[in-house]
Amino acid sequence: MGSIFFTSAGSNIFPSTSSDFGSIRINGLSLKKGLAFIHHKKQELTITNVATRPRPAVFIPDPSLPTETINDRKLAAWTSIRQERWEGELLVRGEIPLWLRGTYLRNGPGQWNIGDYHFRHLFDGYATLVRLHFENGRVTAAHRQIESEAYKAAMKNNKLCYREFSESPPKPNNFLSYVGELANLFSGASLTDNANTGIVLLGDGRVICLTETVKGSIEINPDTLETIGRFEYSDTLGGLIHSAHPAVTESELLTVLPDLINPGYGVVRMEAGTNERKVIGRVSCKGGLAPGWVHSFPVTEHYILVPEMPLRYCGRNLLRAEPTPLYKFEWLPQSKAFMHVMCKATGDIVASVEVPLFVTFHFINAYEKKNKDGRATAIIADCCEHNADTSILDKLRLHNLRSSSDHQDVLPHARVGRFIIPLDGSPTGELKTALDPEHHGRGMDMCSINPSFLGKKYRYAYACGARRPCNFPNTLTKINLIEKTAQNWHEEGAVPSEPFFVARPGATAEDDGIVISMVSDKNGGGYAVLLNGITFKEIARAEFPYGLPYGLHGCWVPKTG
Numbered sequence: 001m002g003s004i005f006f007t008s009a010g011s012n013i014f015p016s017t018s019s020d021f022g023s024i025r026i027n028g029l030s031l032k033k034g035l036a037f038i039h040h041k042k043q044e045l046t047i048t049n050v051a052t053r054p055r056p057a058v059f060i061p062d063p064s065l066p067t068e069t070i071n072d073r074k075l076a077a078w079t080s081i082r083q084e085r086w087e088g089e090l091l092v093r094g095e096i097p098l099w100l101r102g103t104y105l106r107n108g109p110g111q112w113n114i115g116d117y118h119f120r121h122l123f124d125g126y127a128t129l130v131r132l133h134f135e136n137g138r139v140t141a142a143h144r145q146i147e148s149e150a151y152k153a154a155m156k157n158n159k160l161c162y163r164e165f166s167e168s169p170p171k172p173n174n175f176l177s178y179v180g181e182l183a184n185l186f187s188g189a190s191l192t193d194n195a196n197t198g199i200v201l202l203g204d205g206r207v208i209c210l211t212e213t214v215k216g217s218i219e220i221n222p223d224t225l226e227t228i229g230r231f232e233y234s235d236t237l238g239g240l241i242h243s244a245h246p247a248v249t250e251s252e253l254l255t256v257l258p259d260l261i262n263p264g265y266g267v268v269r270m271e272a273g274t275n276e277r278k279v280i281g282r283v284s285c286k287g288g289l290a291p292g293w294v295h296s297f298p299v300t301e302h303y304i305l306v307p308e309m310p311l312r313y314c315g316r317n318l319l320r321a322e323p324t325p326l327y328k329f330e331w332l333p334q335s336k337a338f339m340h341v342m343c344k345a346t347g348d349i350v351a352s353v354e355v356p357l358f359v360t361f362h363f364i365n366a367y368e369k370k371n372k373d374g375r376a377t378a379i380i381a382d383c384c385e386h387n388a389d390t391s392i393l394d395k396l397r398l399h400n401l402r403s404s405s406d407h408q409d410v411l412p413h414a415r416v417g418r419f420i421i422p423l424d425g426s427p428t429g430e431l432k433t434a435l436d437p438e439h440h441g442r443g444m445d446m447c448s449i450n451p452s453f454l455g456k457k458y459r460y461a462y463a464c465g466a467r468r469p470c471n472f473p474n475t476l477t478k479i480n481l482i483e484k485t486a487q488n489w490h491e492e493g494a495v496p497s498e499p500f501f502v503a504r505p506g507a508t509a510e511d512d513g514i515v516i517s518m519v520s521d522k523n524g525g526g527y528a529v530l531l532n533g534i535t536f537k538e539i540a541r542a543e544f545p546y547g548l549p550y551g552l553h554g555c556w557v558p559k560t561g
């Protein structure tokens, strides 16, 4: 697959690709080779390339391009991107604050097919990056595929070549090749590097896309979205899997590496400006013979928390080529659930407590509860908790996302789960419901906070909630964890992605900023919505000339100078 720029092609512009991604067709205009910048004016667009601007044109989406139509509702969210890359200026409705200067980057699975072969799970898709650049109240946008080895090999060979979240290349047909497969699995050679989940700005300015395989750490250029290459860890720690959500600050990156051979979890720190992870400590599994799934983990000012979910890695399922109900995992309630607390400075485990069974992808935040002498007596850790029910994983199969109608209320219930982990040697911790889940429609995932409050006592969380009936979270919700209330944003038939908080420079109030979310609308279109962080009311939307697939997580690269 060649790189895709818009090229002139008579009166229509097609991406210069031989693939069948489809195309955005712009009539009545011929552009020189290069990136197109598009300014909308209602239905009319002005297209400019770098050399000649502005020239009027009308954007006509190709009606033959697929979007999912369910009961008259078209939704791009669960449909693969239609071309490998695009760049242009968006039509802004409303007013974007002038202080908002910088780039929002969002990662997520955006291509769920290899030719005619269709992936089954949301998490399988090849990574698509989306970029929104805010300056002077205007928004330029782009999307581009991450060129992971897994993606390039699939496109070149027209078949699946690596193990994805739920997909595996076909089973070997004889014993010898089975042994080879085993070796490839345990050396990591057959694992995907499709970095389709997280995206972080390191303290040194590098931007890294992540998935749960260590090899799937890929550096990208935040301006062009170009894949720079694999982020090579310079240490000799190895490790095949890690959390998709490291805790990143200006000075360091902390992450957890589940260890399947010697069941437990390694906790490491990588100083900004280096590629070297150093071990902080290790915690052994308390229940079961395999570690629990660690999609994310919470940190406080002085501690790293390692969650041990009863949804555990399963050696048997890892080896299977065909999918199992819980993919690479198994639900082992008898193995119980634990929270481990590790001191950041020493690596010592200061608490390892049994907690009620839980299922979470995303921890929201955590902080230390202190007594009047300033000593930490407990840790409070909040997460998007799926009521200890693993069925959410099945609901995220593309077939389910594409086929349920709006009227079927099939999204399992979720809540803000609050762990209270005592530091006084008690053997158990608590798991409570932080606020009445009715306030957010009993849907809860894809959370963010004001990043300055990471690890500190905080009041506000932003997340996707539900307006029922629905089959997927369909609201943006601002949770006040002190008042135990929520404010919700909803647009009928639309699917918003993770609300991402950007603080106003100089702000002192926790919620003084804006919240960005990318929305797939019911007509097959898409836009970025901006909400005022305080009022949680919409202040602007920037419309794409096409609908984007659903994405997972974002990061913010501020414009300096």
Ligand SMILES: CC(=O)/C=C/C=C(C)/C=C/C1=C(C)CCCC1(C)C
Residues within 6 Å of the ligand: 122, 123, 124, 163, 164, 165, 191, 192, 196, 197, 211, 212, 213, 241, 244, 318, 328
């Ligand atoms: C998108 C998301 O939230 C999670 C993605 C997780 C992935 C791609 C996990 C991949 C894995 C394998 C390919 C084999 C080993 C286990 C595991 C890390 C689950």
Ligand SMILES: CC(/C=C/C=O)=C\C=C\C=O
Residues within 6 Å of the ligand: 197, 361, 392, 414, 443, 444, 445, 446, 473, 552
């Ligand atoms: C999209 C999602 C859950 C939605 C359910 O409420 C989870 C995504 C996990 C990976 O980042």
Ligand SMILES: [Fe+2]
Residues within 6 Å of the ligand: 197, 244, 245, 295, 361, 362, 552, 553
């Ligand atoms: Fe995630």
